[in-house]
Amino acid sequence: MLLKERRPAQEVNSSSMADIAFLLLIFFLVTTTISLDKGISLILPADGNELEVNKSNIVNILVNDQGQVLIDDNPGKIRDIKGLAIKRIKLNQNVIFSVLTTKRTKYKHYIQVLDQLKQAKATKISIANPNF
Amino acid sequence: MKLNRKNKQSNEICTSSLPDIIFMLLIFFMVTTVMREFEGLDVILPRAKTIEKLESKRHTSYIWATKDGLVSVDDKIVQMNSLGELMYQKITNDPKLTVSLKSDQNSLMKTISDIHSELRKAQALKLNYSALTEK
Numbered sequence: 667m668l669l670k671e672r673r674p675a676q677e678v679n680s681s682s683m684a685d686i687a688f689l690l691l692i693f694f695l696v697t698t699t700i701s702l703d704k705g706i707s708l709i710l711p712a713d714g715n716e717l718e719v720n721k722s723n724i725v726n727i728l729v730n731d732q733g734q735v736l737i738d739d740n741p742g743k744i745r746d747i748k749g750l751a752i753k754r755i756k757l758n759q760n761v762i763f764s765v766l767t768t769k770r771t772k773y774k775h776y777i778q779v780l781d782q783l784k785q786a787k788a789t790k791i792s793i794a795n796p797n798f
Numbered sequence: 799m800k801l802n803r804k805n806k807q808s809n810e811i812c813t814s815s816l817p818d819i820i821f822m823l824l825i826f827f828m829v830t831t832v833m834r835e836f837e838g839l840d841v842i843l844p845r846a847k848t849i850e851k852l853e854s855k856r857h858t859s860y861i862w863a864t865k866d867g868l869v870s871v872d873d874k875i876v877q878m879n880s881l882g883e884l885m886y887q888k889i890t891n892d893p894k895l896t897v898s899l900k901s902d903q904n905s906l907m908k909t910i911s912d913i914h915s916e917l918r919k920a921q922a923l924k925l926n927y928s929a930l931t932e933k
Contacts, residue, residue, distance in 0.1 A: 680814075680817065681813075683817040684813070684816045684817045684820055687817050687820035687821050687824055688820055690824050691820055691823055691824045691827065694824065694827035694828055694831050695827060697831055698827055698830060698831045703851070703852040703855065703858065703898055703926075703928065704849045704850065704851050704852065704928070704929065704930075704931070705846070705849060705850070705852070705898065705899075705926045705927045705928040705929045706846055706848060706849065706850070706926065706927045706929055707850050707896075707924075707925070707926045707927075708925050708926070708927065709923050709924055709925070710914060710917055710918050710923040710924075710925055711918070711923070712918065712921065712923065713918040713919055713921070767907040767911075768907065769906060769907060769908040769911075770906055770907070770908070771906070771907040772903070772904050772905070772906065772907070773844060773901050773902065773903055773904065773905040773906070773907065773909075773910055774844040774845075774903035774904065776907055776910065777844040777845075777846055777903070777927055777929055778844075778846070780846070780927070781846040781847055781848055781929075784846075784848035785847060785848050793911075793914065795911050795914070795915065796907055796908065796911055
């Protein structure tokens with residue numbers, strides 16, 4: 667009888683192991699940031715690669731620093747670009763949209779213009795370097 | 799007597815493998831977690847509707863541009879004329895590189911077009927304008 671009392675089971679209590687692991691799990695669940703990198707993709711043309719394009723295939727979009735647009739010399743608003751672009755693509759599959767900004771144009775207006783063109787499923791977008 | 803004893807098995811669910819399962823999950827999240835290396839500059843991203851996801855985080859390099867024209871790569875402020883050189887080194891190390899441009903919505907196009915020409919010089923042509931989803 668005495669011998670039996672002095673020899674308890676030599677197991678480590680592992681019931682709290684799950685809790686510890688859960689805590690760690692929750693920590694990593696919280697700190698994991700699922701990649702939030704989203705945006706408008708574009709492929710730039712290679713340097714010094716200038717192509718001659720027929721003028722009838724180009725739609726010029728000028729964005730000024732107030733966020734006003736000039737589409738082929740007709741003034742308009744940024745949100746009208748989508749409809750216009752869809753029309754032009756229907757008329758001519760090979761149309762190229764050339765986006766020209768001024769040096770003081772705000773980036774958000776430029777992104778809005780690109781967004782409108784992408785919504786119209788335009789694939790040929792050219793970005794001109796601002797000269798003024 | 800023998801039969802009786804066999805029928806009297808304990809009705810508890812065996813939880814001894816629970817820690818193992820949780821550890822597996824834990825290890826999965828540990829491996830997939832990417833701790834934020836740097837916060838970049840203080841920018842308010844523009845919003846857009848036609849948003850695409852970047853293919854992989856590993857092949858992405860970030861350029862931050864504030865509305866004051868400050869440009870930063872890898873947590874260092876970079877002068878515009880050395881940006882091309884830096885990006886060229888990056889693209890030679892990883893030809894699949896996509897550049898994610900995180901620019902403030904009020905940045906001027908002068909900064910952006912300078913970045914464009916530096917990227918073209920460096921042959922880093924895959925560009926993504928980082929934007930948030932429009933509400």
